[in-house]
Amino acid sequence: MNTLSSFKLTGVVHLPAMPGYPNSPGIDRLVDFALEEVRTLEEAGFSGALLENEGDRPHVLEVSEAYLYQACELVKAVKSATRLPVGLEILYDMVGTVRIGIDARADFVRLDVFTDDTETRWGVVRECTAAVAHLRKQSAGFFPAIWADVHVKHGRNISGRSLAESTRLAVKCGASALIVTGSVTGEPPQETDCEQMRRNSDGLPVYVGSGFSEQGAETLCAMCDGAVVATAVQVAGRFELERCKRLVEAVIQQG
Numbered sequence: 001m002n003t004l005s006s007f008k009l010t011g012v013v014h015l016p017a018m019p020g021y022p023n024s025p026g027i028d029r030l031v032d033f034a035l036e037e038v039r040t041l042e043e044a045g046f047s048g049a050l051l052e053n054e055g056d057r058p059h060v061l062e063v064s065e066a067y068l069y070q071a072c073e074l075v076k077a078v079k080s081a082t083r084l085p086v087g088l089e090i091l092y093d094m095v096g097t098v099r100i101g102i103d104a105r106a107d108f109v110r111l112d113v114f115t116d117d118t119e120t121r122w123g124v125v126r127e128c129t130a131a132v133a134h135l136r137k138q139s140a141g142f143f144p145a146i147w148a149d150v151h152v153k154h155g156r157n158i159s160g161r162s163l164a165e166s167t168r169l170a171v172k173c174g175a176s177a178l179i180v181t182g183s184v185t186g187e188p189p190q191e192t193d194c195e196q197m198r199r200n201s202d203g204l205p206v207y208v209g210s211g212f213s214e215q216g217a218e219t220l221c222a223m224c225d226g227a228v229v230a231t232a233v234q235v236a237g238r239f240e241l242e243r244c245k246r247l248v249e250a251v252i253q254q255g
Helices: 027-044 065-079 094-104 129-138 163-172 191-199 217-223 241-253
Strands: 008-014 048-052 086-089 108-111 118-120 123-125 145-149 177-180 206-208 226-229
Touching: 008 027, 008 241, 027 048, 027 065, 027 241, 048 065, 048 108, 065 086, 065 094, 086 094, 094 108, 094 129, 163 177, 163 191, 177 191, 191 206, 191 217, 217 241
Parallel strands: 008 048, 008 226, 048 086, 086 108, 108 145, 145 177, 177 206, 206 226
Antiparallel strands: 118 123
């Protein structure tokens, strides 16, 4: 089977609601759900999996300690059952995401908000660079890679910084990879944004965070180093194997 090489294709597992929400299926079913989704990504040839609490409604800006514990156990269970790198994001608790990433030894965490205060439908999410630096200093021997969105979709940057300024600040504050998005889910980033982030990335990988598809693979593969993908390869919120395989093939064809 053909496999991906330098271009990293990461699938976002949209989890049902976590324990504590009325419609949660419970932690055992959440683990089963995540493993089923990750196995599909493995079979299709993806490079990694990102667990995301998409099913939580409403999202909160700071989850409870009990929530953090359950999410940590979920990540550990998935990591123990797959060969793929596993990351996570708790929308929109950035510090909580990093704490889980440390305790569960996640390969990476995605931070929608890192360098810039951002207004979202759930409230204003504050930049977390100092808090992340503090956690990094306290963490002995292990710290997950930080995949930082810059001017993320579904949010209004209220810091006043340009995309170039925010990109440079993310690099300075310890990001391992940078994510560029369109304005909303399903919308690819502007080519000019990809180019600007690349120029200011100091060599860090730049990943597409929205709107990556078979049709746009030729353009975006030439401009970026990877993509974080969900809805383009999902049916009713679940990964569809043939769609996943076609996307992998589209990337491989770009060479």
